[in-house]
Amino acid sequence: xxxxxxxxxxxxxxxxxxxxxxxxxxxxxxxxxxxxxxxxxxxxxxxxxxxxxxxxxxxxxxxxxxxxxxxxxxxxxxxxxxxxxxxxxxxxxxxxxxxxxxxxxxxxxxxxxxxxxxxxxxxxxxxxxxxxxxxxxxxxxxxxxxxxxxxxxxxxxxxxxxxxxxxxxxxxxxxxxxxxxxxxxxxxxxxxxxxxxxxxxxxxxxxxxxxxxxxxxxxxxxxxxxxxxxxxxxxxxxx
Amino acid sequence: xxxxxxxxxxxxxxxxxxxxxxxxxxxxxxxxxxxxxxxxxxxxxxxxxxxxxxxxxxxxxxxxxxxxxxxxxxxxxxxxxxxxxxxxxxxxxxxxxxxxxxxxxxxxxxxxxxxxxxxxxxxxxxxxxxxxxxxxxxxxxxxxxxxxxxxxxxxxxxxxxxxxxxxxxxxxxxxxxxxxxxxxxxxxxxxxxxxxxxxxxxxxxxxxxxxxxxxxxxxxxxxxxxxxxxxxxxxxxxxxxxxxxxxxxxxxxxxxxxxxxxxxxxxxxxxxxxxxxxxxxxxxxxxxxxxxxxxxxxxxxxxxxxxxxxxxxxxxxxxxxxxxxxxxxxxxxxxxxxxxxxxxxxxxxxxxxxxxxxxxxxxxxxxxxxxxxxxxxxxxxxxxxxxxxxxxxxxxxxxxxxxxxxxxxxxx
Numbered sequence: 001x002x003x004x005x006x007x008x009x010x011x012x013x014x015x016x017x018x019x020x021x022x023x024x025x026x027x028x029x030x031x032x033x034x035x036x037x038x039x040x041x042x043x044x045x046x047x048x049x050x051x052x053x054x055x056x057x058x059x060x061x062x063x064x065x066x067x068x069x070x071x072x073x074x075x076x077x078x079x080x081x082x083x084x085x086x087x088x089x090x091x092x093x094x095x096x097x098x099x100x101x102x103x104x105x106x107x108x109x110x111x112x113x114x115x116x117x118x119x120x121x122x123x124x125x126x127x128x129x130x131x132x133x134x135x136x137x138x139x140x141x142x143x144x145x146x147x148x149x150x151x152x153x154x155x156x157x158x159x160x161x162x163x164x165x166x167x168x169x170x171x172x173x174x175x176x177x178x179x180x181x182x183x184x185x186x187x188x189x190x191x192x193x194x195x196x197x198x199x200x201x202x203x204x205x206x207x208x209x210x211x212x213x214x215x216x217x218x219x220x221x222x223x224x225x226x227x228x229x230x231x232x233x234x235x236x237x238x239x
Numbered sequence: 240x241x242x243x244x245x246x247x248x249x250x251x252x253x254x255x256x257x258x259x260x261x262x263x264x265x266x267x268x269x270x271x272x273x274x275x276x277x278x279x280x281x282x283x284x285x286x287x288x289x290x291x292x293x294x295x296x297x298x299x300x301x302x303x304x305x306x307x308x309x310x311x312x313x314x315x316x317x318x319x320x321x322x323x324x325x326x327x328x329x330x331x332x333x334x335x336x337x338x339x340x341x342x343x344x345x346x347x348x349x350x351x352x353x354x355x356x357x358x359x360x361x362x363x364x365x366x367x368x369x370x371x372x373x374x375x376x377x378x379x380x381x382x383x384x385x386x387x388x389x390x391x392x393x394x395x396x397x398x399x400x401x402x403x404x405x406x407x408x409x410x411x412x413x414x415x416x417x418x419x420x421x422x423x424x425x426x427x428x429x430x431x432x433x434x435x436x437x438x439x440x441x442x443x444x445x446x447x448x449x450x451x452x453x454x455x456x457x458x459x460x461x462x463x464x465x466x467x468x469x470x471x472x473x474x475x476x477x478x479x480x481x482x483x484x485x486x487x488x489x490x491x492x493x494x495x496x497x498x499x500x501x502x503x504x505x506x507x508x509x510x511x512x513x514x515x516x517x518x519x520x521x522x523x524x525x526x527x528x529x530x531x532x533x534x535x536x537x538x539x540x541x542x543x544x545x546x547x548x549x550x551x552x553x554x555x556x557x558x559x560x561x562x563x564x565x566x567x568x569x570x571x572x573x574x575x576x577x578x579x580x581x582x583x584x585x586x587x588x589x590x591x592x593x594x595x596x597x598x599x600x601x602x603x604x605x606x607x608x609x610x611x612x613x614x615x616x617x618x619x620x621x622x623x624x625x626x627x628x629x630x631x632x633x634x635x636x637x638x639x640x641x642x643x644x645x646x647x648x649x650x651x
């Protein structure tokens with residue numbers, strides 16, 4: 001890949017956490033990658049609590065090869081793929097069963113006007129990684145910035161799906177937008193607040209302890225999309 | 240040899256005990272210092288247990304368990320604290336750290352190809368939670384430098400260093416059986432609603448570690464005057480013994496209800512005095528006063544700094560390590576790009592919370608050496624001071640080119 005000036009970029013990331021570990025817990029992470037389609041590779045993870053053996057989380061991700069000069073995705077020959085596929089299991093093994101297709105679900109793009117937003121987010125120096133780009137984990141922090149306080153204070157993140165569309169540089173300024181995700185066929189969410197984001201208008205969906213949001217991170221300057229996402233929140237367990 | 244070993248670790252066979260590859264060293268469960276943690280699996284190695292636990296769990300069944308009320312390590316390991324309120328709120332930096340460990344595991348898999356045999360001392364402390372050494376007064380813990388702790392200049396950031404210092408400080412108190420509540424308060428302190436607050440911090444970095452280095456952090460406490468405590472740290476490269484960082488801090492007690500500083504009660508002195516080493520400070524006290532300055536003498540001012548969710552710690556306050564990030568944000572770019580922080584002296588004056596809006600002021604002075612010195616002020620909008628500081632910057636070493644496994648930086 002290096003000879004061809006190719007680098008890996010994350011295209012999609014889906015993480016589910018069933019139980020958050022606490023300080024001093026020891027977790028074990030198992031990870032492997034496998035081929036996916038013509039240009040992609042897939043990496044899966046399973047997280048276990050070492051002491052109890054229970055699965056506390058799972059994740060899956062899709063990566064594509066990008067030419068670092070043209071910044072465009074590139075198809076490669078089988079030789080190039082084989083170089084790394086020798087280290088991958090040949091038997092397909094998925095962290096999420098095919099029946100559980102939350103990880104594959106299409107994420108709708110949020111359109112204006114949006115319910116919640118945090119504008120003008122700037123990358124800090126600490127957000128830059130070894131490649132001088134905004135590390136993709138920073139995006140998750142930005143997505144969380146525009147989640148309403150009443151959710152953040154009482155709920156924990158159950159699942160997050162992110163589609164990475166465009167990279168972000170040190171000098172970019174980003175807007176984080178959040179909207180409610182309406183599930184198909186559910187009762188109409190009684191919003192009735194004419195767009196004003198007040199604390200009282202929470203979703204009245206089927207399961208009222210689980211909240212779902214759609215997210216968009218875009219450049220402040222021209223509105224181009226950096227990534228879009230979807231989060232699910234559950235009420236924090238009492239301890 | 241490497242390729243076969245790596246591939247065989249992915250195929251669904253249980254590796255035989257006499258596997259020749261040193262990467263697959265199995266760590267015994269019992270031979271852990273401090274009475275150990277009962278773990279179900281052998282720990283610390285990077286084997287992928289292909290299919291070992293997979294089938295029942297890959298069917299998408301969520302394993303949602305009731306919250307564990309019981310401390311998982313209650314089998315007599317004294318240094319593990321009971322689950323206290325410090326575990327109640329998800330620390331946002333913990334969430335992000337959990338997510339970044341997911342990425343780290345990916346990178347570790349690639350590093351497996353070049354993985355060196357485990358160091359003998361890591362076998363004794365396989366989870367890296369640290370242990371007491373040297374007559375019970377010094378606490379030592381090793382930290383592998385993670386990829387997400389590396390900054391844009393290829394070395395661990397000062398925040399990473401500071402996080403290690405915080406972690407070892409707390410683990411020290413924990414292993415001494417003194418960790419009860421409120422992030423470091425002893426039992427007697429809890430009874431009196433007292434918490435520790437840092438008033439002064441001095442850090443000297445001789446060399447910043449890089450990805451893959453293992454930093455060995457030693458820490459101990461001493462008395463400081465009648466009412467304060469001093470905590471010292473010495474960080475070395477665990478492989479070469481080279482000193483990486485030296486740090487010294489002063490702590491005083493504050494009543495968490497009245498928010499007023501408190502003298503050290505005799506009961507608390509009784510609890511902690513046995514642990515005082517009473518050695519000389521590891522960093523010589525910087526006697527120079529940190530002077531106040533205002534907008535007119537500041538060359539750089541950055542306003543409107545607000546804490547992010549991930550900056551808040553368990554107490555809903557901005558963690559003191561974040562302040563350092565803020566002062567660096569307003570340091571002049573030319574200095575940041577060509578120099579590295581060699582030392583800093585910080586005075587903490589006031590806490591700040593989630594709704595605070597801060598300003599960071601920086602003044603640059605030349606002290607006649609090849610090091611540039613900056614004065615810093617972090618304050619709230621109403622002018623009240625949160626922190627004063629002085630930093631020194633030395634020229635950075637030339638970057639090592641052609642790092643294996645890293646993507647060359649994009650030249651913007």
